[in-house]
Amino acid sequence: MKINELKFPGLECVQPASGDVEITGGYTSDLLSDVMAHLKEGDALITIQAHKNTIAVASLTGASAVILCHGRTASSDTLAAAAKENIAVFVSSGSQYETTCALAKCLGA
């Protein structure tokens, strides 16, 4: 599924990314080391960590997008880093569980 097709209730795109990025799966974790060890390329990273290092980790691991849960807002420097790395950032009003389920539904998993 293409990143610009990603839609579910409570989801808002706060930083778009250019290009045809494909979301192939998801990984839900707030521990960035765990993300680095286990996120597969193309996964969307579902997390509550809204700071700049999340973008660095997403970029290093080849995440297709970052989805921040519980309506957490990303600071301007986080969004600037995301723009620089061309990583889409979404904010979801739901919990990690609800967001993960919604993404899975979108992906038909």
Add this chain to the structure above:
Amino acid sequence: MSSAPQPAEDTSLRILELAGNLKIRDVMTRKVFAVTRTCTMRDVQVIMKSNAINGVPVMDDKYLIGFISVHDIMNAFEQGWMQDPVTKHMTTGVHTLSEEQPLSFAMSAFSKFPYRRFPVVNRHNELTGIITLRNINMALIQELSRQLNVIETEGGRITPAATSENCIFYRIYRIARYDFESGGKASAELREQLQARGVAPKIIRRAAVACYELEINIIAHSYGGTLTIYVDRDRVRITANDFGPGIPDIDQAMSEGYSTASDWIRSQGFGAGMGLPNTKRLSDEFVIQSGVDMGTMVKSVVYLNPQEKPSDENK
């Protein structure tokens, strides 16, 4: 933390990094004048005088049992102990360094302890040399004169010609404690460099993640340090050096889930106790050394062409 041995000025960081590639055995004095327990204080004084040295180890066979300094000799003069055996007046429980340790550990030791020299032992605890500040100064001057010009004119980017003809990228990063803002700078640059060289994405990810873990380790767990990236045609070598506090139990630090991170570090998503095990798993070669109050050195090597075993040069 205020008692931690730290370099006084920012420029010292670069000097420490220069030293980071050297081991204590590379710079120590190997020719050691030592005495046995049957010698007298007078014997030691004669040895000191005729060889212009200020400290003499006392040995049982190859093992250090004590140390006599000029200060001890002066005391003996004053007290009339010059005919006494050395064992009566030597300093025991001498602090030694290991020849395998990075030179930066010795520098930390000199700033932490009041001693002017440290006996150096090998892995069997046999005395193999002595290190003084003079040894360190000489080594640094040599290393500096070789690299300083290049470093200053290129802003830390050392041209391949300055190191080895195989070198593709070589850069030193200074990393400050708790500077999470800058976390990922080195790994992002490493990734760009490897992408530009057309390295396989899987290998780029391994090297970049290993690098990121080591960056975060310095930021979250040390008093600050340096990270050096060296890339040649065969490998990426990442070396992290910090100034303490050091790791008391390395096996524990290497086990997944063990962490000493504070709540604040954990709230940032770090401190899961996976950094070092992750780095080791991603590395083709992995070395960690640590001295309590002295610092920690981690070296991670990732092969760029895993099917070929790289040649041994520039290791």
